Amino acid sequence: MLELPKLTPEHFEILVVRELRKVGLLVSELRVHRRATLPEPERGYLLELKGTVSRGPWHRRVLIACRRQDAAVGRAEIESLRDRFGEADVEAGILFATAKFDRDALAAAKDACMALLRVTDGRTAFDTSGWGTPGHYPAWLPAYCAQTIARDLLGEPRYQLLESGQADAIVNQLRTETVDPGEAPRA
Structure with missing residues (x-):
């Protein structure tokens, strides 16, 4: 079995842009906002990117956090990112993480x-996606893929591979209660 390439901060940034563009979002004005090494038990790093994501007339200034860590992501990590929105002058956030998310993280x-x-690694994503026979991988399969996270009927995290044209899976989570740019007011 082939060993996965190391997910460096630079590769993580490329992955994030690729996955957001794949679903139909334009990523612009992207720059590094912060880098940090995570202490135990997370064992990894945090890369924060500041930029704009858009689709048609809709756009949002975002802080994109890239967390490579072993421990599950919880409420504290969500709140920590949210608390930096003001400092970064952004309206919303997107958190990509290599670890699972706990129930409290979804609520937060x-x-x-x-x-x-x-x-997640591409092979695991392929095996659980229903795209083809598990264990038989196409040449086009990337080393890493992104999965959206939603709650199942019991409130537990449910992961689904992010596929082309699924921008709404992200956009709907980034909408605010006020009227979004390029939208008609909600009734």
């Missing part, structure tokens, strides 16, 4: 105008 993200995406 819903209240924080934040989209959550899990980064």
Whole structure:
């Protein structure tokens, strides 16, 4: 079995842009906002990117957090990112993480105008996606893929591979209660 390439901060940034563009979002004005090494038990790093995501007339200034870590992402990580929105002068956040998200993280993200995406290896994503026979991988399969996260009927996290044309899976989580740019007021 081939070993996965190391997910460096630079590769993580490329992955984020690729996955957002794949679903139909334009990513612009992207720059590094912050880098940090995570202490135990997370064992990894945090890369924050500041930029704009848009689709048609809709756009949002966002802080994109890239967390490579082993420990599950919880409420504290969501709230920490949300607390930096003002400092970064952004309206919303997108959190990509290599770890699973716990139930509290999903609840906190819903209240924080934040989209959550899990980064998983391409083979695991393929095996669980129903695209083809598990264990038989096409040449085009990327080393890493992103999955959207939603709650199932019991409130537990449910992961689904992010596919082309699924911008709404992210956009709907980044909408605010006020009228979004390019939208008619909601009744």
